[in-house]
Amino acid sequence: MTVPPPTLTLQPDPAGTATLVLAGTWRIAEALPTVAAAERLLAGAGDLRRVRLDTGAVTDWDSGLVAFVAAVEDRCRARGLDWEIPGLPAGVTALLTLARSVPERGAGSHTEDRRPSFFARFGQDILDLIQSTGEIMTFFGEGTLALRRFLLGRARYRRTDLWLIIQETGADALPIVSLISFLVGMILGYIADQQLAQFGARIFVADLVGLATVIQMGALITAIVMAGRTGAAFAAQLGTMQVNEEIDALRTLGIPPMEFLVLPRMLALILMTPLLAIYANVLGILGGAFVGTVVGGVTLTAYLTQTQEAIGWNHIIQGLISATAYGAIIAASGCLRGMQCGRSAAAVGVATTSAVVTAIVFIVIAAAVLTIIFNAIGLS
Amino acid sequence: MNVVNASHSANAGPALDGRPAQMELQGVSIGYGGRPVQQDLNFRIRRGDVFIVMGGSGCGKSTVMRCLTGLVEPMAGRVLVAGASLWDVSAAERAQIMRRNGVMYQSGALWSSMTLRENVALPLEQYTDLGTAQVRAIADYKLALVGLAGFGDYYPSEISGGMRKRVGVARAMALDPDTLLFDEPSAGLDPLSARRLDDLILQLRDSLGTTMVVVTHELDSIFSIGDDAVFLDAATGTMLTTGNPRHLRDASEHRLVREFLNRGNL
Numbered sequence: 259m260t261v262p263p264p265t266l267t268l269q270p271d272p273a274g275t276a277t278l279v280l281a282g283t284w285r286i287a288e289a290l291p292t293v294a295a296a297e298r299l300l301a302g303a304g305d306l307r308r309v310r311l312d313t314g315a316v317t318d319w320d321s322g323l324v325a326f327v328a329a330v331e332d333r334c335r336a337r338g339l340d341w342e343i344p345g346l347p348a349g350v351t352a353l354l355t356l357a358r359s360v361p362e363r364g365a366g367s368h369t370e371d372r373r374p375s376f377f378a379r380f381g382q383d384i385l386d387l388i389q390s391t392g393e394i395m396t397f398f399g400e401g402t403l404a405l406r407r408f409l410l411g412r413a414r415y416r417r418t419d420l421w422l423i424i425q426e427t428g429a430d431a432l433p434i435v436s437l438i439s440f441l442v443g444m445i446l447g448y449i450a451d452q453q454l455a456q457f458g459a460r461i462f463v464a465d466l467v468g469l470a471t472v473i474q475m476g477a478l479i480t481a482i483v484m485a486g487r488t489g490a491a492f493a494a495q496l497g498t499m500q501v502n503e504e505i506d507a508l509r510t511l512g513i514p515p516m517e518f519l520v521l522p523r524m525l526a527l528i529l530m531t532p533l534l535a536i537y538a539n540v541l542g543i544l545g546g547a548f549v550g551t552v553v554g555g556v557t558l559t560a561y562l563t564q565t566q567e568a569i570g571w572n573h574i575i576q577g578l579i580s581a582t583a584y585g586a587i588i589a590a591s592g593c594l595r596g597m598q599c600g601r602s603a604a605a606v607g608v609a610t611t612s613a614v615v616t617a618i619v620f621i622v623i624a625a626a627v628l629t630i631i632f633n634a635i636g637l638s
Numbered sequence: 639m640n641v642v643n644a645s646h647s648a649n650a651g652p653a654l655d656g657r658p659a660q661m662e663l664q665g666v667s668i669g670y671g672g673r674p675v676q677q678d679l680n681f682r683i684r685r686g687d688v689f690i691v692m693g694g695s696g697c698g699k700s701t702v703m704r705c706l707t708g709l710v711e712p713m714a715g716r717v718l719v720a721g722a723s724l725w726d727v728s729a730a731e732r733a734q735i736m737r738r739n740g741v742m743y744q745s746g747a748l749w750s751s752m753t754l755r756e757n758v759a760l761p762l763e764q765y766t767d768l769g770t771a772q773v774r775a776i777a778d779y780k781l782a783l784v785g786l787a788g789f790g791d792y793y794p795s796e797i798s799g800g801m802r803k804r805v806g807v808a809r810a811m812a813l814d815p816d817t818l819l820f821d822e823p824s825a826g827l828d829p830l831s832a833r834r835l836d837d838l839i840l841q842l843r844d845s846l847g848t849t850m851v852v853v854t855h856e857l858d859s860i861f862s863i864g865d866d867a868v869f870l871d872a873a874t875g876t877m878l879t880t881g882n883p884r885h886l887r888d889a890s891e892h893r894l895v896r897e898f899l900n901r902g903n904l
Contacts, residue, residue: 414764419751503747507809510707510741511761512733 262317266291268299274307276300278330281315284323293329300334308340313347324353397594401524404516408525413517420522427488428530432537434487439471439479439538443545446470450546451554460554464564467546472573473638474580476539477531478625481584484531485617489592492523493613496596497606505597515597524589531585532578539577572637580628584621591617659718660685660817660849661706666715668698668705674713674875675701681868681880683817688843688850688863690883693870694898699853700744702870703821706851708736720816737765740810744822746802748794754781754805755790761812780808784838800831807838817849818842824856832856836863857901861887869895 262282270276278296282288300306311327313319327343327350334341346354374382407413450466496519499505505515543565550561595613599605632638659682667677675698683689691699704710705717708724717724719735727735748757758777762768768776778790784804794802803823810818820839824832836859843850854860860867864883871878871894878892887899897904 416760416763499749502745502750503743504749506704506709507741507743507747507749509709510736510739511764512737513760513764 261288264288264290264322266296266299268303270303270306274305275310276303276306276308277310277312279312279315280323280326282317284316284319284326286320286322288322290322290326293326293333296326296330297333300339306339308342309334311341311343311346313343313350314345316347319347319350321353324350324357328354328357393598394594397590397597400516401520401590404514404521405524407517408521413521414513415518415522419518420525423522423526424530426491427484427526428533431484431487431530431534434483435480435534435538436541438483439476439541440545440548442475442479443467443471443542443547444549445545446475446542447546447549448553451549455554460550461556461560461564463546463550463554463556464561465568467550468543468565468568469573471542471546472539472569472577474577474625474629476542477535477577477581477584478621479542480531480535480538480581481588481621482618484527484534484585485588485591485614485621488527489588489613489617490610492589492592493596493599493610494606496520496593497599497609500596500599501601501603501606520593520597523593524586527585527589528582529585531588532581535577535581539574576628576632576637580625583624583628587620587624588617591620657684657686658721659683660687660720661851662716662718663702663705664716664718666705666717667713668701668710669713670701672713676870677714677876679715679868679877681877683849683851684866685816685849686843686847687865688839688852690860690864690867691851691853691870692855692860692867692883692898694855694872697870697872698875699855699870700821703741703819703851703853707739707741707819708732737761737813738816740813740815740818742803742806742810742818742820742823744825746794746799746806748802748805748809750794752793753790754786754792754794754797754808757794757805758809758812761809765813777808777812780811781805783811783842784808785834800827800835803827803835804838807835807842811842811848814846815848817851819851819853821853822855823852824854824859829858832859839863857899860899869898 264280264282264284267279267281268276269279276299278299284290300309309330311330313323313327316323327346331341331343404413408415446467447463450463451460454460454462454466496505499519505519508515508518547558547561547565550556551558556564592613595609595616599609629638661683663679663681666679667674668679669675679702691702693699701710705712706719708717708719711725716726720738722731722735724732724735748754749760752760755774755777758780759773762773762776766773778787781787781790784807786801786804786808789797789801789805794805797805807818807820818839823835823839827835839850839852840863842848850863852859852863860883866880867883867886868880869878869886869890869892870876878895879886879890881890883899886895888896890896890899893904
């Protein structure tokens with residue numbers, strides 16, 4: 259069954275009164291005339307003093323009509339026009355009264371949504387950076403104090419939690435670390451094999467893959483995997499605890515969240531990342547060996563012997579120091595963002611994303627800084 | 639390890655109807671980000687009373703409770719707990735004072751990675767020298783006290799909202815605190831569960847003599863358990879009055895308070 263469409267027309271009279279005539283079906287599902295259309299009609303009517311609204315020809319209505327009438331009335335009153343609505347359906351009058359029963363909250367009561375100027379945003383960014391730096395410093399300060407209490411045997415935490423987190427961050431991460439390390443070792447092997455084959459020096463694939471993996475790639479791959487897997491999980495866990503008031507509950511009992519929640523996570527990752535990096539080194543070398551033997555035609559014994567000769571303890575120590583630093587960065591980023599999390603589901607998402615981004619940025623910076631330091635002290 | 643002594647010193651400020659004040663706010667203003675939510679709060683909570691913090695939605699009731707529990711530092715004024723000013727003492731002393739309070743949060747705020755027994759046992763493990771078996775026995779007893787005997791091995795996600803709130807009460811009572819604070823205990827509960835929780839609050843007060851502070855706007859609860867109350871107003875951002883809820887309902891000088899307590903029917 260077809261319904262008459264909603265229409266809006268204006269009937270001005272010479273005395274300065276204009277009548278807005280509404281007709282047809284004024285329901286939300288219909289293509290309703292806009293308030294802007296009504297304003298254009300009124301603006302085109304010349305010098306007006308009074309506006310009347312005639313809804314006599316409206317056959318059916320819902321909130322679409324009520325919202326339209328309220329908005330047009332607001333516009334007319336803002337322009338200083340008298341407003342008259344005779345014969346409005348009783349239901350519409352009642353709903354309008356209900357909507358206006360509580361006065362509108364005044365402007366300025368909430369942060370306005372308009373975009374601030376470039377300089378205001380720049381200034382705010384600088385202030386945010388200063389505040390954020392202060393928060394990070396405070397976090398590390400509190401973390402150091404918590405570590406001191408741990409070493410003195412006075413920290414409040416549960417050993418079962420520490421072991422559980424060690425298991426989650428260590429043993430449970432083995433499959434993904436295995437896969438990625440082996441594949442990256444293979445990729446390095448392929449690239450090296452293609453180049454070195456031109457010089458008949460395929461055996462040196464073992465040197466290249468071995469050194470690259472042990473010095474940097476093993477630790478870096480482990481760190482990236484851990485940032486995405488464990489750092490994000492830390493932020494989400496602590497963020498959700500913040501939302502559920504679980505952290506407040508700890509504080510009211512006088513249990514410092516820094517000791518109870520952050521410390522075990524920091525310890526677990528600082529402990530497990532180097533161990534996972536050693537494991538990643540082995541898998542990476544095996545990935546390279548797979549390519550070296552299957553594609554390069556080198557025997558497995560020759561490949562492994564060549565690798566053994568290429569790698570020194572200094573290279574292994576570099577990798578382990580890097581991995582430890584990366585572990586600390588990932589745990590700190592995850593815990594910091596989790597503890598800073600707001601009290602909403604959206605805030606948990608933001609905290610998780612931020613934890614991963616922060617961790618990866620600082621891992622790359624740390625990798626560069628550590629490489630320079632290792633060169634400077636002659637470790638490389 | 640500190641052993642918590644439930645019967646702490648009686649240094650508790652001025653007497654009120656023969657009973658000392660367990661908690662007191664003196665000219666307190668509280669807010670977030672420099673913007674006050676409630677200002678110039680002055681009221682006392684008598685020891686052994688069920689004290690109601692009431693007011694319309696968004697008036698700052700929960701913020702006042704966070705202030706009473708030491709989670710929010712006031713922008714001005716003093717918060718006294720058993721005579722000690724919460725923010726004029728060291729952080730360690732404040733933590734010790736805060737442990738005399740047990741808090742039940744609106745959502746229960748149970749630690750989701752622990753079983754119900756572990757939730758109740760954690761404060762005991764952290765602050766007493768009790769052995770594992772004793773801690774377990776006390777935790778099970780506290781769970782039985784709130785009608786959840788046999789639920790010790792359940793996780794918070796495996797029980798209903800009303801049960802979670804009761805576990806929240808059991809955990810808040812773990813260290814036999816001087817004061818129990820409840821944030822909207824009836825919110826989200828069916829009428830029967832809400833009534834049971836109210837009864838539990840009264841039974842615990844009568845049997846243990848614990849001071850109860852209940853943040854709520856549920857009229858049934860306010861009249862059935864409240865001895866004393868403060869009314870917070872969102873519009874003026876301060877307290878309007880204090881007194882017995884029934885008395886305020888019938889004879890408060892503030893029309894808004896009478897309207898609130900009579901569900902708008904004056």
